[in-house]
Amino acid sequence: MRAEIISVGTELLLGHTINTDAAHVGRALSALGMDLLQVHTVGDNAGRLEAALREALNCADVVITTGGLGPTDDDMTKETVARVLGAPLEEHKDSLRRLREYFGSRPIAANQLKQAWLPRGSTAFPNRAGTAPGCAVPGKPGQWVILLPGPPSELLPMLEDSVMPFLQRMGGAVIASFMVRTFGIGEGSAALRIADLTEGANPTVAPYASDAEMFVRVTAKAENAEAAEALAKPVVDAVRGRLGDVVYGVNVSGLEAVVVEQLRQHRRSLAIAESCTGGLLAKRITDQPGASEVFGYGLITYANEAKTRLLGVPEEQLACYGAVSPQVARSMAVGVRERYGADYGLGITGVAGPGGGTEEKPVGLVYVALSCSNAVWLRVLRPQGRYLGREWTRRLASSHALDMLRRHMAGLPVEAGWADGLPQD
Structure with a gap:
């Protein structure tokens, strides 16, 4: 089935609010195996909304x-x-009833009551989580x-x-959808490896990239859940x-979820020392249930004094090599592990930008170190062409730290090579 999204709100056009709704709906449609044709954004203007709606109804089976x-x-x-569908509003x-229950003993203003009026024939x-119900309104046969x-x-x-x-229910088939998540390979290299798998119609295989990661969605349709999964799983295994x-x-929320679960299974503890990432790595860990x-x-x-006082990074090391150096990254990872009694220590130091870079240490240069009781590993993230911004650099560095720990606990080489312009070791 073909679908289009119309996002309504002047605040979206002005950039005051980021349109996350379209992303959420798009992911849901993709999981159902539906084809999303277009996303429209219109302001709070009935005429423009009507025009967008009529255009979408000419092309799509489902307009959201x-x-x-x-x-x-x-x-x-x-x-x-x-008005467009000829379905007058009815109470x-x-x-x-739900609206009255929501307000309880509080008075309900007249304008609040309009939320309980829906187009005739709606589901x-x-x-x-709020007061305004949603609904599905039938259009011409087979269209909603x-x-x-x-x-x-x-x-x-x-x-x-x-x-x-x-x-x-409307599609008449059950969908099984699996997301294979990767870190350390670019979309181009991955697409070449699975090119023949993407040619199938059921299951469908679709690769895409986001936040320096690469995902492959495998979606199968069948008459029941068991049959759909039976179609999809061999392709997931092949990918x-x-x-x-x-x-x-597969079907995990992110690297941080995998790492926290690995630590729990291995009964190991983690301590983190961050400079340029400013707590992002710790946030990603503590966002996960069970992180405590x-x-x-x-x-x-951030400051050299803090690195020395809290982590034991030698002052002479900072003076000789500078805060952004492999020596300091290693000392941060070792110091945070030893001083705070953890099994693993992660240290990150770099130049996140947009300023602060030099010819010797350009913007985007980051050192990430992993320490355990008997070894220290290091990755060097070097700028690859165009600078993609402070948040990108911070996110990428935190992902490398998580991936290093993930690989070590899985018994894989930590200092792996990288493809398609991702940072080299």
Whole structure:
């Protein structure tokens, strides 16, 4: 099935709010094996919304709108959809009941009540995180317009609870979707290795890159879940076999989730010393459930004095080699492990930019070290062509640190080579 997304909100056009809704919906459609044709963004203007809606209905089987379902005058998505589809708004009794339950004994303003009015013939989607229900409105035979609230905290539960099951039923098939996640190979190299697998129609195999990682989604359709999984799993195994040990998991949330689980399984602890990443690595670890079992100390040692006082980095080493050096990265990893009683220590120091670089130590140069009781490993991240920004450099460095620890605990070589312009050891 073909789908289009229409994101509604002037704040999106002005850049005041990042359009994460389209990303969430796009990922959900991809997981269902649907083809996303276009994403439109329109302001709070009924005429422009109507034009975008009519254009989308000429091409797509499913049109999904996000935003514009609230109680204010500029929330006009339902009214516009009702007009375009010829489905007048009607009070939806169950939505009204839920709205009254939400407000309890508090008075409900008249404009709040309009949220319980839905286009005639709609299938309502309850909003367990807010007041505005979503709905699916039938268009011509086999066509639907799905209306979702704008706040991600409301949209995401509705997607999971109501929209995805609805679309699965409408598609007449059960979808099995697997995400193979990798770090250490570029999209081009990966695509060459799995080129023949991407030619299949069921399952489909689609590689794409994000945040210096490369993902491969395998999606199969069948009459039931068991049959869909049986179609997909041999292809997932083939992808893993072709890509090798750069694969760090299937249907996992990220490198940090894998590392925390490895630490828990091995009953090992981690301490971290960061300079240029400013606590990002520690944040990624502590975002994971169960992190407190394996992670006790995370230090941001920006200043040389902090590196010496808190980690034991020798002053003469800093004076001789500078804070951004392999020697200091190693000392940070060893110092944080030894001083704070952990099994593993990670140290990161570099020039995240955009300023501060020199000819000898350019912007983007980062040293990442991993220490255990009997060894220290180092990766050097050197700038590869165009500087991609401070956040990119910090994210990449933290991912390298996680990957080094992941590989060590899996019994793989830590100082691996890199392809497609990723940093070289």
